[in-house]
Each structure stands twice: as structure tokens, then as C-alpha cells.
Amino acid sequence: MYVHGRHYRTIWLKDGDPRVVQLIDQRALPHEFIVEDVRTVAEAARAIAGMRVRGAGLIGATAGYGMYLAALESTDAGWLRRAGETLKATRPTAVNLSWAVGRQLAAMDSAEDKIAAAFKTAARIADEDAEFCRRIGGHGLPLLADISRRKGGAPVNILTHCNAGWLAFVDHGTATAPIYAAHDAGIAVHVWVDETRPRNQGAKLTAWELAQHGVPHTLIVDNAGGHLMQHGRVDIVLVGTDRTTRTGDVANKIGTYLKALAAHDNGVPFYVALPSSSFDWKMRDGLREIPIEDRGSEEVKFAEGWQNGARAEVLTAPRESPAANPGFDVTPARLVTSLITERGICAAGEAAITALFPEHA
Numbered sequence: 001m002y003v004h005g006r007h008y009r010t011i012w013l014k015d016g017d018p019r020v021v022q023l024i025d026q027r028a029l030p031h032e033f034i035v036e037d038v039r040t041v042a043e044a045a046r047a048i049a050g051m052r053v054r055g056a057g058l059i060g061a062t063a064g065y066g067m068y069l070a071a072l073e074s075t076d077a078g079w080l081r082r083a084g085e086t087l088k089a090t091r092p093t094a095v096n097l098s099w100a101v102g103r104q105l106a107a108m109d110s111a112e113d114k115i116a117a118a119f120k121t122a123a124r125i126a127d128e129d130a131e132f133c134r135r136i137g138g139h140g141l142p143l144l145a146d147i148s149r150r151k152g153g154a155p156v157n158i159l160t161h162c163n164a165g166w167l168a169f170v171d172h173g174t175a176t177a178p179i180y181a182a183h184d185a186g187i188a189v190h191v192w193v194d195e196t197r198p199r200n201q202g203a204k205l206t207a208w209e210l211a212q213h214g215v216p217h218t219l220i221v222d223n224a225g226g227h228l229m230q231h232g233r234v235d236i237v238l239v240g241t242d243r244t245t246r247t248g249d250v251a252n253k254i255g256t257y258l259k260a261l262a263a264h265d266n267g268v269p270f271y272v273a274l275p276s277s278s279f280d281w282k283m284r285d286g287l288r289e290i291p292i293e294d295r296g297s298e299e300v301k302f303a304e305g306w307q308n309g310a311r312a313e314v315l316t317a318p319r320e321s322p323a324a325n326p327g328f329d330v331t332p333a334r335l336v337t338s339l340i341t342e343r344g345i346c347a348a349g350e351a352a353i354t355a356l357f358p359e360h361a
């Protein structure tokens with residue numbers, strides 16, 4: 001996607017030095033655009049744990065490049081296995097992380113030249129992520145075109161939660177891919193952007209990327225969605241996911257479930273966009289099986305923003321009050337209208353999902 005008119009992916013190898021990975025430090029957005037060098041697997045793990053990079057697809061791509069950096073440090077099998085464990089321990093919910101580590105270990109295991117195999121696999125994971133997101137845009141576009149036709153060309157109002165945009169992947173994003181595709185095709189769209197407390201990925205990241213691309217949008221507080229749906233001001237909800245079971249239960253940023261309930265109550269279609277790397281093919285019961293990240297209470301009690309040219313934090317709650325901070329929730333498959341994948345759209349159910357991905361049947 002474009003930042004100030006220049007094309008970027010979210011992760012890449014440094015020009016002229018392929019031993020260095022570069023990424024955008026998303027903690028500084030939208031106020032500063034900082035590119036950071038990552039040279040070791042420990043630095044890659046820190047980038048994920050510290051949320052310089054976040055979002056399911058980008059966490060997976062960073063893990064892919066992290067394993068390549070690990071191989072540059074040593075190709076000893078024990079070291080590589082431990083490096084994979086270090087990466088996997090950083091964040092529990094997005095399944096793309098363990099998927100990418102597993103793919104790298106398998107590629108290196110069977111290769112004579114482990115560094116070359118890791119290099120190729122990291123690039124392949126990133127390229128596939130970008131390409132799958134582009135295809136998701138192509139499959140989702142007719143949905144928005146159809147709503148636009150029914151509205152006689154009036155703007156299609158889409159509600160999205162958190163950031164399942166290009167910043168959460170390598171390029172295009174998932175929930176945003178159909179939006180960018182529709183906008184680029186001349187279809188009038190307007191996006192309601194949930195601010196997404198406590199880290200405000202919607203306010204900081206989704207609003208910024210939509211603005212960079214010139215997509216009309218309006219920022220709303222997390223609790224406004226239900227009200228807007230009751231008044232017919234949302235045509236479709238489009239979100240991403242960090243892990244979806246083979247039965248179609250969807251883990252996504254905390255608050256997604258409430259949007260799905262409101263959408264269900266108001267007859268608003270609720271779509272989830274995901275690449276196949278976000279399916280957990282081993283899980284059937286999302287509520288009981290998907291690990292939900294528990295984050296620190298500081299994120300709830302402090303608001304972070306920009307003041308006098310620097311990042312600043314302010315306390316918004318009584319210092320002594322305890323705060324709980326589950327990072328994700330699970331929307332049961334019955335509340336999901338359909339899934340948009342790189343292979344097409346399917347119902348959120350095991351038969352339909354495995355019909356699209358028969359290799360996992």
C-alpha cells in the first residue's frame with residue numbers, strides 16, 4: 001500500500017543487506033513513520049511481543065523472517081527448535097505464528113542449505129500473505145458492488161473493528177482488501193472505524209491507512225456500532241480474525257462478539273475475511289480451545305496519545321482499581337454470515353470450509 005505516495009509492505013529485507021529485516025514500528029503510528037532494523041531472532045521476538053508489529057498475517061511473516069535470522073545465527077537443529085519456541089511464546093492467539101514457525105522448521109529440516117531454505121520460505125510466506133489478501137479483495141468486491149447496486153450507488157456503509165488492514169498483514173489486509181478493491185473500482189464506500197480500546201488499533205492504524213488511501217471513513221467509539229445498526233446506518237460488518245476453527249468459530253479483537261450480536265439482532269450481514277494461514281485445522285470448539293491473550297492492566301487504565309511532539313500516557317482510572325484485559329473474544333460460527341478466503345466465500349461451518357480446502361478435510 002502507499003504511504004505518502006510511496007509503496008510499502010509491512011516487512012522486507014534491507015536494500016543491499018539481506019541479513020537485516022526491516023519493519024514499520026506500528027507503536028508510533030499515526031504520528032511518526034519509523035522503520036526499524038531487526039538483526040536477530042531475539043529482536044524479531046521482541047518486535048512481536050512489544051507490538052511493534054501486530055496483526056495475524058504480519059505476526060506470521062515476522063516469525064518467518066525471524067526463523068531466517070535464527071538460521072543466520074546458527075543452523076544447529078536444537079538452536080532452531082529453541083528459536084521457534086521463543087517466537088511462539090510471544091503472543092498466543094494468532095495461529096499464523098506457530099504455522100509460520102512450523103513451516104520454516106519443516107523447510108529447513110529437509111534442506112541441505114538451511115539458510116537458503118529459510119530465506120526462500122520467509123519470502124514465500126510474505127509473498128503468499130500479500131497475494132492471498134489481494135485475492136480476498138477480489139472475492140469480497142462483488143459483495144460490496146451488490147450492496148451498492150441495491151442502494152442505487154449511494155455509499156456502502158461498512159463497519160470494521162480493530163485493524164485487519166494492510167498493517168496487520170504484508171499488504172492489502174483482509175477486512176480492508178474488499179474495501180480498497182471497491183474504492184479503486186469507483187464504488188462509493190464509507191467505513192465506520194471502531195476505535196478498539198484499549199490499544200486503539202482502529203483509531204491509530206485503520207483510520208490512518210484508510211486516510212492514506214483516500215477512503216471515506218468515520219471514527220466511532222466501540223459502543224456506537226449497535227446504535228448505528230439499529231438506525232440502518234451499517235450495510236455490512238467486515239472484520240478479520242486471529243484464529244478461526246475448522247468449524248468456523250472466529251477469534252478476533254475483544255469486542256468483535258458484541259458487534260456480531262448486534263449485527264444478528266439487526267439483520268446486518270457479518271463477514272469475516274481471512275487467509276488460510278489463520279485457520280486452526282486442529283480445533284473444533286473455539287470457545288473452549290482458542291487461547292485468549294491476557295494483557296496488562298496498564299493498557300486499560302492509561303490512555304496513550306501524542307502531546308508536544310512525543311508519545312504520552314495519562315491515567316484515566318483510579319490508580320488502585322484493578323483492571324482486566326482479555327485481548328480477544330470468540331464469535332460462534334452461528335453469528336457469522338460467511339467467511340471470505342483467498343479461494344472464495346463459504347459458510348462458517350466445517351463442511352463448507354473443508355469443501356473449499358479439501359486438503360484439510
Ligand code: MRU
Binds near residue numbers: 163164174201
Ligand atoms: O492485538 P493485535 O493488534 O495483534 O490484534 C490483531 C487485530 O488487529 C485484530 O484482531 C484483527 O482484527 C485480526 S488480525 C488480522
